Amino acid sequence: MVRYFTRLRMRRIYKWGGRPYIFDRKLKSYGFEYLNMSVEGQEAVTTVTPGQYILIEGNDDEYPFVAKLLKFFGDESHKQKKALVQWFLRLSEVPQNKKLLLGRSPHPQEIFYYLGRACDNEINAESILGTVDVQHVPEDTPFPEPGTKDTLYVKLSWDTKAFNVLDPVLMQDTPASTPPKPALPLFPPCASPTATPVSRGPVRRALPTPDPTVMRRAGSVSDTRATMSAGKRSTLEAESIHSASKLSASKILSAKRRGSAADTPGVRKKLQLSIGASPGKKMTRADVLCELLDEEMESEKVISLKLSSSVSHSLQHGCSLSPMRSGCKTPNGQRRFPWKLSSISLDRLSPTALGEQDLSSDLLLAVIPLALEDEVFEAGLPTDAGSANTPKKRQATPRRNYVREQKATTPSRRKESAMAIRKPALGVLAEEDSEDSPMQPIALTPRSKRKSAQLVSLRIRKQLNLLDNTQELISDGDDDCFVPSKKDLQSSSDEEKTDSEEETRGRNCKTSVRTPCKTPSKKDLQSSTDEGKTESEEETVVRKTRGRNCKTSVRTPHKKPSKKKDLQSSSDSEEETMVRKTRGRNGKASARTPCKTPSKKVTPSTPRHATPSIPSRTVPARQPGNILEEARARLHVSSVPESLPCREQEFQDIYNFVESKVMDGTGGCMYISGVPGTGKTATIHEVIRCLQHASDMDEIPTFRFIEINGMKMTDPHQAYVQILQKLTDQKVTADHAAALLEKRFSNPAPKKETTVLLVDELDLLWTRKQNVMYNLFDWPTRRHARLVVLTIANTMDLPERIMINRVASRLGLTRMSFQPYSFKQLQQIITSRLNKVKAFEEDALQLVSRKVAALSGDARRCLDICRRATEICEHSTSHPSSAGLVRMNHVMEALDEMFSSSYITAIRCASLQEQLFLRAVIAEFRRLGLEEATFQQVFVQHRALSRVEGLQPISVSEGLAVCQRLGACRLLLLEASRLDMLQRVRLNVSQDDVLYALKAVRD
């Protein structure tokens, strides 16, 4: 890492070339024809165009990643330069144990066409180093004589499982428009994210993508973000524009390069903090470990190890051990290496270690600057993975004895080695983290990128802990979810090995439950035939076990802590019974609740499941016919926009908040304020849509979304009823519902999914004792609640103003306020809604948005005015079809209609006597010097005035009628009419307005 920072870098300058063309309207991304690259201080300009093969900056300067460029694109601001690529792999990027599959010695300049789906094919264009020549070599022809060093050769393709003959068609030309879309989480090349992190999960992308097998497994299990790439493109992009615009991982990279964390958003800052903090501490640790390992290894002559001073600073002790530093470039390699190391050290005694040796000699190591981030990331791996360890613990590992022995002698070292293993060995990490570090709440926040500060602090604590050489990791475990026994710890290192090996075979980790793991798994590696056999065996088992494991996955972690005994001997059946037990309990609980409710049923009149609906129409609604109608339909507030412009930051923040909570399985509150029409509810709905999509894609655990609205209930206590009804479909009284919810949220239950509760118009839930609000904010703090509460209200200081302390305190400080839209934003909103329907003049739009922004910043108002303007425009011409653009004057008219006060017109249109009465009122006010007079007084004036005007004086009854009419329009404010002549009269308009209006009438 140090090296990474201090290394002198050439600064390259990237410029788009050619005219941008839009290729994704929703994302507002623009494609570009080519990219000009130049190195600072030099004249030469390299032009990169799609179709060329490029080198992409990676961890290793000598062996950058290779890819074929498919397309360039950038966002509107032209700040972000991105490119779509087709990856190629070097052999070194292929997982260690798969290299054998090649079956021949690789050509030094051979690369493989990458067919896996795990790798993000979107990169930051600024990580492009230059172009390279790639030649396709047919399968049976030998490699050409090494000519230029710059030419690389492709012969085979690699699909993460096997090498295949490359279809020449693929190499011919991949149309840029249809890049191969990875449908599954990535793999080897995905090491690139370190170098070229683009979009998507901002922080996560910044981290080296983990071992593919893990990813794959995780993906299949349920919730890896990486599957994002597999998602439907549209939605993903919708998300990516948000994240990309704000928190793009490329920013991190550049920030890191500059060595300043200052400009990265908070989350990242935290992460970097932890990263930054770690190397120092780690280093000593790593050094010690390295030395230790070195000794062992040397004595064994397993690998010839050299301590390379250049690498010694690196975080990873693994690097110092690397025999052929140069070869290594992928994080895969790095990651793999350390555990190999450990396994080697551990396997010293085992005869099977020989197989390993070969592999490890092939092993290529590299410096991972972000090893810690790896770890963070791995922690982010699916909860299921965490739970999946249970079975693994049971594995009988012959090497356990050795481990124990080691532990006995050098306990701290043992831990270190475990630590070392854990850190780099991505493949294993998910389990290890949860198993080995007691502090980590189980399944803790995947995606630490989602800034869970908690996670970061945990991590820091852990590091401190390790620094102290504290033996008692367990004692530290305040997060009781996970208190593994020491034995577990011991065995875990073994298991890691076996596990990871199995994982690399691309198998679900759960297989380990039944895998014949008692046989040293190393054998598998030695002979591929053996492996094949066992694989098939295991797979059948997997199929059986998978379903069950998935179901219990959430539950099991909680269970674990109670089991202090050595799990090694425990059998599958035990687990099953446990599962059954928990399930049974759950079943009972759910069975119990309903029986209570029905007896209390109060309203037998309304059928419980009446399905009311408005009758459907006989003739279908007509579709908009011309441009103006189309525009009007698009501008209607109800039309759901494709994306929400101008709220990216808020979207991202809320998304991160909810996602992290959902992933952690924790709860929390958030308060969102903002004046009406600023997109609060819409943004949240958008967030939920995205999250729901993500959960559909199995990237995050499923969750439940419930929405209540203070305005849509008749009484604050109805909130309970509605929540319960939406959760469980029962209908009970408010009190009972409160009790049931209380129980639901405070008791642990297996298989509980997170509930996301949106409380709109929070202020209406105010009661005198505030118990509704209290409960709403108290539930998320319960340990088993898994409730995320998002609240919305209009006033920023609502918690301070109406909430008593204990409620406000529970609401917490996670607040966000939506500012009224500025005129630019409003303009953008309209434009994005219109979406190329050319119905408005540019100036007209600007006028509307400026006017609205000046008054309220309410987007609804803005849209309504535009809609009205289209109507006016349509009516202004005789033929609706011939109506042109909405012009300034139409908009002006609409604005006048909506904003002008009607009082003056009303006065002008009033009858003569009414106008006279108003004058009398003013005259009387002036006489009295007060802004109030009785009708009697005014009437005297009125009579005098009518005499002056030469009108027949009216009777008192008539006068009262006139007065009442004015009062009904609210031109006058009157007291109750039973006071008759004594009722007091006030003006509801300013005197000047009245005089102005009356003067204009007389002129």
Add this chain to the structure above:
Amino acid sequence: MSKRKVKETHMPVGECISQYGYIFQVQMILRERFCHQRLPEKPVGMESQHKHLLELLRRTAVHGESNSVLIVGPRGSGKTMLLNCVLRELLEVKDVNKNVLPVHLNGLLQTDDRIALKEITRQLNLENVVGDKVFGSFAENLAFLLEALKKGDRSSSRPVLFILDEFDLFAHHKNQTLLYNLLDVSQSAQAPVAVIGLTCRLDVLELLEKRVKSRFSHRQIHLLSSLSFIQYLDNVRSQLSLPQDFPDTNFYDEWNDGIKTLCEDQSVVDVLQRHYNSSKDFRSLHLLLMLALSRVSASKPAIKPTDLLEASRVCMVDSKANILHGLSILELCLIIAMKHLNDIYEGEPFNFQMVHNEFKKFLQRKSHSIHNFDKPVVIKAFEHLQQLELIKSMDSSTAKIQKEYQLMKLLLDHSQIMEALQKYPQCPTDVKQWAMSAFG
């Protein structure tokens, strides 16, 4: 038709009968007009508003576009008439006819959301869904209705037109729940609705809570008639004229000619001018014309200027002065005493004792015709005046103060008292003189 004409000329008796029949028909037609039972062919003087509203509702009905609009205008300016005209026209369109569900609500009838919700459910015929049963709680009702509206979508469900008469009164409901929900539906992708509010309050938007207001589209159709007197006169004529399809052309011509001359009569023009000055709305005009029309009979088959004058007199009469005519001499004397007290103390309140003293002074000094009354009798008369609300007690806590000393105020104007005295039958001259003398 010609046959009948022949008949009429030859048979005076038959003519008389048919004349009676025609008069009956005329009264029928005109009464329907004046009592707002029949909509006019075309709303007068509000063409643009009519077009706007019609377009709006048509879009809701045809395109399923949700809208909200307020029709604002002073009382009697024709808001409901305009809306009804538009609805009639809308329902004549074939596509629309079976496709809209109008729901009429009135702020004076549906005084809270609970009642309003029940009414909506009833008018939407949704109660059938739950098997005719009376609904449960208010909360259930609301949830039920919202659910129903939420299920619909723009293209497939029938548009619902919510017509809220006296819209301002709905704004006084608790939390404005109903308005919020209706307007929210109109701003979200649910069943298409049009919320049409009718109100006479110009400041109605200020009544709406900010989030309710934000959901309202801010369309307001103002009905402020800027009718000139000439147009007013024309309107009167057309209102009184018979329609083209009147069965008898002869009578038709006769009647319409009569109306034409009537409207040119100077006294009639004066009366109408006075009315026009007082108020431009049609409702008060209709009242006037109705009174005039009721004086038409078979023996007097036309409206004469005198009829209109008389009707105008009835319309303009001062109600308080009328009450004064029915008072006894003693009560009248008390009123006069109060008037003097008002003059002396410049409108300060008085009590019975003061009035009684004033009255006694009058009896002692000036009265020739009026005898002394016992005090209880005077008190009784005083109380009667209070019951007639000619005088009003000033302090609310009546129980604690003796009746004689309660502070009162006179609810009559000097002019009203003098006018009443002039018209009072057989008013003693000394009382009249006392009334006219300054300071009793």
